[in-house]
Amino acid sequence: MRKIFNETLLKIAEKDPRIHLVLADIGYGEIEGFARKFPERYYNCGVMEQHMTGVACGLAMEGNIAVTYSIANFPTLRCLEQIRNDVCYHNANVKIVNIGGGVSYGPLGVSHHSTEDIAILRALPNMVVVVPCDLQEAEAATYAVFDYEGPVFYRCGYKNEKDIHHRPFKFELGKAITVEDGDDCTLIFCGPIGFEAQKAVEAAREKGINCRLISMHTIKPIDKEAILKAAKETGKIITLEEHNLAGGLGSAVAEVLADEGCLDVKFRRMALPDVNVHEVGSQQWLREFYHIAAPDIEKTILEICGK
């Protein structure tokens, strides 16, 4: 996914001279195209995430669009106050991109997991939070993010993401995409873990359960309409994310349901537990270990449907 993001960024930057890429010495093998093509709009600050974000904000205050880019928590939590006070308070046109959302960098360990970022970033005023699930969605989201004027957190995957969308879709920030139709229950996911959801939904369908599958690629602003429609039409909602249980997609969906008085909906959140993920393993192994891979998702679908 990082490859498609960088390729798309390059295409957009060819047409839009406002776009600057500001780095903190991360991006080997991916950012060189931009650096070669637009050296005058490319800054590697060195290993300085706070400075990277401040510089990006300063560039944006002068009418540019600045992209900060790094892996895991580095472009978000390391410089959170710069994001809050500089980028968000000044509503600066800065796009914050992290590569390796969730536990993409599984065996690298806790320092390289971004498992609280959705919760934290969505709490910031003016911030849009986008979590694309596959390459098609990532490409479409990149165009949308640069069309939008203002701060955006783009939580990118890493590599080898599987295709989830198998039919054409229109991408619009804040408008969820229905990947599979179904009326028995609804599974709302964000990010590449949606592939696990899709496998589970297919397996459940073979057992006679039609589960609606929704990609909630924009966590903020969230698509209330899609959530309420799912609640009304299916009565059962499961959320799935590669993120801490606290404050992420599941919380955002629960907020909508509670605020709108949909308290009779059967509701389950599937996410990483509130722990530091210190077990050693690949992304897929960790998903299985923490019960957010296809077999456990299928079990949850069956359980919520009373099977």
Place this chain on the structure above:
Amino acid sequence: MYENYKDLAKRIRKDCLHMVHVGQSGHIGSMLSAADMMAVLYGGGFVKVDPKNPKAPDRDRFILSKGHAGAVVYATLTELGFFPKEWMDTYYCDNGKLMGHISHYVPGVEYSTGSLGHGLNVCVGMALAAKEKGEKHKIYCMMSDGDCNEGSTWEAFLFAGQHHLENLIAIVDYNRIQALGFSKDICDLGDFATKVATFGWATKTVDGHDFMDLENTFKALPLEPGKPTFIVANTIKGKGVSFLENTVASHYWHLTEEQKLEAYRELGVEE
């Protein structure tokens, strides 16, 4: 000219005292140490801004990184006509016009700060943007001792030298006192100008209360071609009010009515 600076600085100090008294708020020491520099920077036309066109693209950018002293900027901007003087009566008050830490919602204020270690980084971004486009305006950053404890400030020192940002001027209001004590006892900045010079900056140490020294320095910007400028302005915290001068307490002091009037008397101003 120096009389003009003196008068302007006196009015700025008086307005700061008025605001912190109205708001029963702190940071007066940090405002009074910067007042003379503000008088020269704005009164001398070194920071080129136009109250009739506050967002003119060719304006100079001025960011107060020591945002807790925001009232010293408010007092200066109202003198220039950016907003009505009556707004100062609402400083720090419910439904007031002027926030304690400097806010870009106030006309003429370029940027909001308050947490230290933010201003210089943003100034660097602005300086890069101006350099890329060949624009000639300057980017000023006024900082404090405490601001220079922050690691992010040192990131900016490193980067600005590397990128030869000669349109960037950082001025440290070096009053040598921070929130809990004297900076030499907390994190001694030592020979500050020499330290920053090793990062590739042109540096100069001046008397931050000497109008002639300040004017001559600002007239000579940039100090060296191809380098950002770093000015260490030696100042006295609480300057101009004897019971506040060079005291740690002046950082959080809340003035009583009697103390405000006593300060006015010392400054030679009337209510």
